[in-house]
Amino acid sequence: MNDRSAEIVKFDNVGLRYGTDPEVLSNLSFTLYPGSFYFLTGASGAGKTSLLKLLYLAQRPSRGAIRMFGQDLMTMPRERLPDLRQRLGVVFQNFRLVPHLTAFDNVALPLRLAGAPEARVLKAVSDMLEWVGLAHRGHAIPATLSGGEQQRVAIARAVIARPRMLIADEPTGNVDPDMALKLLRLFEALNNRVGTTVVVATHDVHLLKKVPDSLIMRLNKGELSDPTGALRYPPRPAAGPAAGPEREL
Amino acid sequence: MSVPPLPEAPEEAPATTATTLTAKPPRAARLLPQPRMGGLIPWVIAILIALVVIAAAGGLALRNLAETARADLASAVTVQVIEPNPDLRDQRGQAAVAVLQGMDLVRSVRLVPQSELAALLEPWLGTAATSGDVPIPALIDVELVRRASPAEIAAIETALTAAVPDARVDAQGDWLRPVYRALAALQWLALGLIALIALATAAAVWLASRNSLAQHRETVEIIHLLGGTDRQITRTFLGTVLREAAFGAILGTAFGLGAVWLLGQQFAALDAGMTRGGGLAFRDWLVIAAVPLGGVLLALATARMTIALALRNML
Ligand SMILES: Nc1ncnc2c1ncn2[C@@H]1O[C@H](COP(=O)(O)OP(=O)(O)OP(=O)(O)O)[C@@H](O)[C@H]1O
Numbered sequence: 426m427n428d429r430s431a432e433i434v435k436f437d438n439v440g441l442r443y444g445t446d447p448e449v450l451s452n453l454s455f456t457l458y459p460g461s462f463y464f465l466t467g468a469s470g471a472g473k474t475s476l477l478k479l480l481y482l483a484q485r486p487s488r489g490a491i492r493m494f495g496q497d498l499m500t501m502p503r504e505r506l507p508d509l510r511q512r513l514g515v516v517f518q519n520f521r522l523v524p525h526l527t528a529f530d531n532v533a534l535p536l537r538l539a540g541a542p543e544a545r546v547l548k549a550v551s552d553m554l555e556w557v558g559l560a561h562r563g564h565a566i567p568a569t570l571s572g573g574e575q576q577r578v579a580i581a582r583a584v585i586a587r588p589r590m591l592i593a594d595e596p597t598g599n600v601d602p603d604m605a606l607k608l609l610r611l612f613e614a615l616n617n618r619v620g621t622t623v624v625v626a627t628h629d630v631h632l633l634k635k636v637p638d639s640l641i642m643r644l645n646k647g648e649l650s651d652p653t654g655a656l657r658y659p660p661r662p663a664a665g666p667a668a669g670p671e672r673e674l
Numbered sequence: 675m676s677v678p679p680l681p682e683a684p685e686e687a688p689a690t691t692a693t694t695l696t697a698k699p700p701r702a703a704r705l706l707p708q709p710r711m712g713g714l715i716p717w718v719i720a721i722l723i724a725l726v727v728i729a730a731a732g733g734l735a736l737r738n739l740a741e742t743a744r745a746d747l748a749s750a751v752t753v754q755v756i757e758p759n760p761d762l763r764d765q766r767g768q769a770a771v772a773v774l775q776g777m778d779l780v781r782s783v784r785l786v787p788q789s790e791l792a793a794l795l796e797p798w799l800g801t802a803a804t805s806g807d808v809p810i811p812a813l814i815d816v817e818l819v820r821r822a823s824p825a826e827i828a829a830i831e832t833a834l835t836a837a838v839p840d841a842r843v844d845a846q847g848d849w850l851r852p853v854y855r856a857l858a859a860l861q862w863l864a865l866g867l868i869a870l871i872a873l874a875t876a877a878a879v880w881l882a883s884r885n886s887l888a889q890h891r892e893t894v895e896i897i898h899l900l901g902g903t904d905r906q907i908t909r910t911f912l913g914t915v916l917r918e919a920a921f922g923a924i925l926g927t928a929f930g931l932g933a934v935w936l937l938g939q940q941f942a943a944l945d946a947g948m949t950r951g952g953g954l955a956f957r958d959w960l961v962i963a964a965v966p967l968g969g970v971l972l973a974l975a976t977a978r979m980t981i982a983l984a985l986r987n988m989l
């Protein structure tokens with residue numbers, strides 16, 4: 426499965442600047458392989474969210490080239506983007522739940538957008554809300570949910586359609602350690618059972634230790650470093666999450 | 675903690691979503707909250723539609739009025755024979771009548787009796803009208819079999835003057851030409867008004883659509899990022915536009931028809947020959963019924979274009 430032709434994402438000398446500001450991401454060249462579990466770390470303002478925005482197609486790079494699922498993003502017309510986006514699951518840093526929709530309908534959104542039959546939507550969303558501990562809050566609208574509850578809705582929405590790549594920006598920032606672990610299990614299950622490539626941006630060092638075979642990418646002022654060989658080929662799992670410079674986090 | 679409840683993979687190949695979307699639209703109403711275009715737009719549309727209904731009804735009534743009047747008048751001419759000598763005048767009048775009766779285009783001819791003319795003129799001329807001091811021309815009312823063109827009327831005159839040199843032919847329509855011009859101008863005015871109101875409607879819908887999109891920009895972005903298509907987003911917005919425009923159109927039509935009916939009552943009360951023929955035919959009511967339909971279609975087309983342009987600028 427992990428052969429070069431099956432790469433999920435390939436960045437080639439990518440740079441990103443907002444407006445006329447200096448580049449917030451520079452010289453990014455790396456490849457993400459199917460079925461791998463990546464953590465993206467780095468100080469606040471290092472550019473983690475910016476990199477993830479490129480990954481979840483919310484932003485086009487200012488320079489360089491990106492390929493995703495074997496397709497060239499740089500020349501892709503925007504009519505083709507929805508098809509790619511439907512293969513992604515995204516947990517946004519600020520959740521971005523649709524404010525007028527209930528928790529249930531928010532989680533159901535990716536399935537409904539893809540035209541899933543309502544019976545399947547009902548079953549899948551109910552089970553998922555159960556798992557994230559929100560079965561009783563299905564009818565609540567986001568404004569009436571706590572930060573942690575909103576985060577769990579956002580995660581449920583990201584995984585509900587069994588995406589080929591899951592991109593999560595600080596997905597456990599607002600929940601207690603037990604819930605963080607439980608949510609991580611969800612990501613791992615997706616990774617192990619569905620073969621989803623997972624990219625999780627986080628500040629949480631403890632989290633890094635919880636996923637045995639994870640790879641770590643580190644952003645420092647917009648440039649990527651590779652403490653665990655995540656970006657080498659073939660990708661080598663981190664030799665124990667506590668290894669290397671991650672100790673400093 | 676058990677195994678996380680990852681939903682079963684869908685039986686259909688997930689890659690076919692693009693085609694399933696076009697074939698079987700998901701329940702769009704549940705994808706997005708029904709965004710409202712802003713509370714005023716149905717009322718604005720109602721007012722504009724009412725104005726168009728009134729303008730259209732007025733324009734059509736004017737057209738009918740003008741056409742009926744023109745048909746009456748253009749199919750008749752008046753012939754005058756100017757001759758101070760009463761005997762000669764009678765003789766020439768008779769001669770003219772004879773010539774006219776021989777024409778194909780002429781249905782009937784009536785030499786207006788001098789007494790009738792005198793009675794007509796008396797209010798202006800007093801006793802002079804009957805005294806014979808003031809020369810009165812012989813007057814012949816000629817009814818034609820159909821409306822005659824100016825060239826045909828000129829031909830009548832040529833043929834007539836060959837026999838009766840002092841004869842003059844007046845198409846009765848000529849007197850009323852300024853009135854026709856005024857009626858025509860009013861019809862153009864009605865059309866112009868309708869065009870302007872259509873423009874105003876489009877502008878109002880354009881503004882409201884942009885406003886509504888801006889208001890729901892975050893939701894639209896989320897839908898995009900979750901793989902929603904422009905088509906799905908547009909459909910949701912157009913659903914709202916349709917509802918609000920239809921509401922406004924129905925209300926506006928009802929109001930406009932009420933106003934037209936009231937005006938009709940006022941004119942009917944005049945009971946003057948002028949308003950005869952100013953009524954609306956079935957065909958006209960069809961045109962008026964098309965007004966709200968056209969309004970809704972215009973609103974939909976405008977909103978669709980506005981949204982398509984705005985979405986194209988998003989990633
Ligand atoms: N939309 C934007 N316009 C202008 N500058 C931006 C924008 N988004 C981010 N930046 C800048 O880009 C840099 C990287 O921001 P980014 O959000 O990617 O950091 P981050 O690593 O996710 O930080 P955090 O851990 O705090 O979430 C920051 O200096 C930020 O101010």
Ligand SMILES: [Mg+2]
Pocket residue numbers: 473474475518594
């Ligand atoms: Mg961030």
